[in-house]
Amino acid sequence: QQQVKQSPQSLIVQKGGISIINCAYENTAFDYFPWYQQFPGKGPALLIAIRPDVSEKKEGRFTISFNKSAKQFSLHIMDSQPGDSATYFCAASMNSWGKLQFGAGTQVVVTP
Amino acid sequence: GAVVSQHPSRVICKSGTSVKIECRSLDFQATTMFWYRQFPKQSLMLMATSNEGSKATYEQGVEKDKFLINHASLTLSTLTVTSAHPEDSSFYICSAQLAGGYNEQFFGPGTRLTVL
Numbered sequence: 001q002q003q004v005k006q007s008p009q010s011l012i013v014q015k016g017g018i019s020i021i022n023c024a025y026e027n028t029a030f031d032y033f034p035w036y037q038q039f040p041g042k043g044p045a046l047l048i049a050i051r052p053d054v055s056e057k058k059e060g061r062f063t064i065s066f067n068k069s070a071k072q073f074s075l076h077i078m079d080s081q082p083g084d085s086a087t088y089f090c091a092a093s094m095n096s097w098g099k100l101q102f103g104a105g106t107q108v109v110v111t112p
Numbered sequence: 113g114a115v116v117s118q119h120p121s122r123v124i125c126k127s128g129t130s131v132k133i134e135c136r137s138l139d140f141q142a143t144t145m146f147w148y149r150q151f152p153k154q155s156l157m158l159m160a161t162s163n164e165g166s167k168a169t170y171e172q173g174v175e176k177d178k179f180l181i182n183h184a185s186l187t188l189s190t191l192t193v194t195s196a197h198p199e200d201s202s203f204y205i206c207s208a209q210l211a212g213g214y215n216e217q218f219f220g221p222g223t224r225l226t227v228l
């Protein structure tokens with residue numbers, strides 16, 4: 001069964017707009033929540049990550065919001081640019097475990 | 113920092129042959145490396161976890177005799193697809209976990225395997 005559920009499956013946003021991708025998890029033992037960006041034919045690249053002791057983390061135009069009680073976290077891409085067009089994956093893991101559980105991915109297309 | 117390389121980036125082979133894919137952490141030591149498989153427009157599927165100096169741990173449904181993994185050093189893991197068949201054609205990606213880090217995994221660029 002999928003331990004991390006990601007939505008939407010795809011997203012089209014205009015240049016300058018905000019892209020929002022949501023993920024939900026069930027396992028309360030997860031304590032590390034990264035987001036990866038993947039371009040076609042390339043490996044995923046770590047974009048930003050958060051731990052459950054904070055509710056928000058911002059790096060440049062990318063922000064993770066984390067809601068521990070709802071077991072949800074989301075990625076916000078502010079001022080979206082055509083170069084942000086890629087597939088984004090959320091993931092979760094436990095420190096004692098190491099393995100990442102990936103969401104299904106969201107294909108983001110930023111139109112000029 | 114935290115660069116992971118894979119070699120080759122692309123390989124085409126005939127059915128029945130074996131193919132070896134190398135994964136190297138270039139600027140850090142990785143006690144644990146992971147091997148993933150990804151089909152078009154799908155998420156990453158973990159195949160196995162590889163720890164330096166010990167046998168790999170395979171995920172359920174992954175044939176260990178078909179996908180041989182060797183983690184010879186803190187910077188090198190290899191995946192050998194034995195007796196490859198067309199259904200093994202896929203995008204194979206490795207990742208390396210920073211030793212002493214908090215689960216951060218850094219991914220290689222992937223290897224596109226096509227079996228004719």
